[in-house]
Amino acid sequence: MKRTRIIALYTFLELILIFFMALSYHLAQPMLSSNVIFLPKGGVNEIITHLSRNHFQVTRVDGWVIRAMGYPQSGWIDIHANLLSRGDFLYRLTKAKAAMKEATLIPGETLHFFILDLAQNFSLSPLKLKEAYHRYAPHPEGVILADTYKIPLGISEEHLMYYLVNHSLREHQKLSKKILGVYDEVQWFKYITIASIIQKEAANIEEMPLVSAVIRNRLKKRMRLQMDGTLNYGEFSRTKVTPEMIRQDSSPYNTYKIEGIPPYPVGSVGFDAIKAAIFPADVDYLYFVRNKKGTHTFTNNYETHLKNIK
Structure with a gap:
């Protein structure tokens, strides 16, 4: 019984490790962006939908990352870059000012x-x-x-x-x-x-x-x-x-x-x-x-x- 629990624990830890490895890989992928981006008023879902409609390759996972980092300001923001990693892009969405x-x-x-x-x-x-x-x-x-x-x-x-x-x-x-x-x-x-x-x-x-x-x-x-x-x-x-x-x-x-x-x-x-x-x-x-x-x-x-x- 104890051995079964230990195996289950290791399996759980392996899944967590795999998740973070996959997330790290996801956030390391390059992204193209314009220097200035418009973000609508509303929740993170509205922001992800707006970006997706405007040809930004974003996903629901990116929405979770944005929530973890903070909340972006609405309006025009300047992220000061055209080519950057997905993680940097999402970070700048939450911290950038116009x-x-x-x-x-x-x-x-x-x-x-x-x-x-x-x-x-x-x-x-x-x-x-x-x-x-x-x-x-x-x-x-x-x-x-x-x-x-x-x-x-x-x-x-x-x-x-x-x-x-x-x-x-x-x-x-x-x-x-x-x-x-x-x-x-x-x-x-x-x-x-x-x-x-x-x-x-x-x-x-x-x-x-x-x-x-x-x-x-x-x-x-x-x-x-x-x-x-x-x-x-x-x-x-x-x-x-x-x-x-x-x-x-x-x-x-x-x-x-x-x-x-x-x-x-x-x-x-x-x-x-x-x-x-x-x-x-x-x-x-x-x-x-x-x-x-x-x-x-x-x-x-x-x-x-x-x-x-x-």
């Missing part, structure tokens, strides 16, 4: 130049960034809110645009519900389009409700907006608007030729411009022109406006 770099979208700037800045600062392809943006964004411009974003180094074009667009869309919904009580995407982006014009035209925050009032009043009277800022769309964001440009531009952004507002925003917007678009000043202004102080002089009379121009 390597971040700031990217700022200035109010009034267009997607065209923001993409060029992103491509230069993060060593990415402008074409791939543009293609990724259009896969996720419901509008060709104005979806990404003007703000400073912390972005992990090594992120791909696809993941970067997915983050920027979806983060901004959630913020759009929050702002709409906070200000209006509801979120109607069509109506909201009409406000964003008006806000993008205000962002281009106003000299400062104080002027924004006044510019908004001019837009509202001209639309009510079925007057064309005739605002230079709408021609600073896309690649023309930093171009000086000239009489020749006004004559030659046949795009839906030329408010000297089209009635109403453009079909899409003409650039990025900040919160002040959005608020001004929704709550214009209670004034009857129809015209404004830049003065010697660098701000604008407003009036409701065309003859006075001509004098202001002179």
Whole structure:
């Protein structure tokens, strides 16, 4: 009986030894990985499922190892390696932190130049960034809110645009519900389009409700907006608007030729411009022109406006 127990004990110890040898072999196997990995919120099972769907060769055993090592943080993490052992990979999943770099979208700037800045600062392809943006964004411009974003180094074009667009869309919904009580995407982006014009035209925050009032009043009277800022769309964001440009531009952004507002925003917007678009000043202004102080002089009379121009 005692001998049987001893044999059983040795057998058990042998099984444990075999298990640890197999586990050691498993953890020593090489793994390919990108430097930056996205981990979803949730339990270890969700993480293993997500990695598996994204072509990482992980198993349930790896899930047990992760549980033993600790719990990974969600979001983008930088594991600082492309080729490493499975054990090192799993360890870094639980210990790695995200390597971040700031990217700022200035109010009034267009997607065209923001993409060029992103491509230069993060060593990415402008074409791939543009293609990724259009896969996720419901509008060709104005979806990404003007703000400073912390972005992990090594992120791909696809993941970067997915983050920027979806983060901004959630913020759009929050702002709409906070200000209006509801979120109607069509109506909201009409406000964003008006806000993008205000962002281009106003000299400062104080002027924004006044510019908004001019837009509202001209639309009510079925007057064309005739605002230079709408021609600073896309690649023309930093171009000086000239009489020749006004004559030659046949795009839906030329408010000297089209009635109403453009079909899409003409650039990025900040919160002040959005608020001004929704709550214009209670004034009857129809015209404004830049003065010697660098701000604008407003009036409701065309003859006075001509004098202001002179």
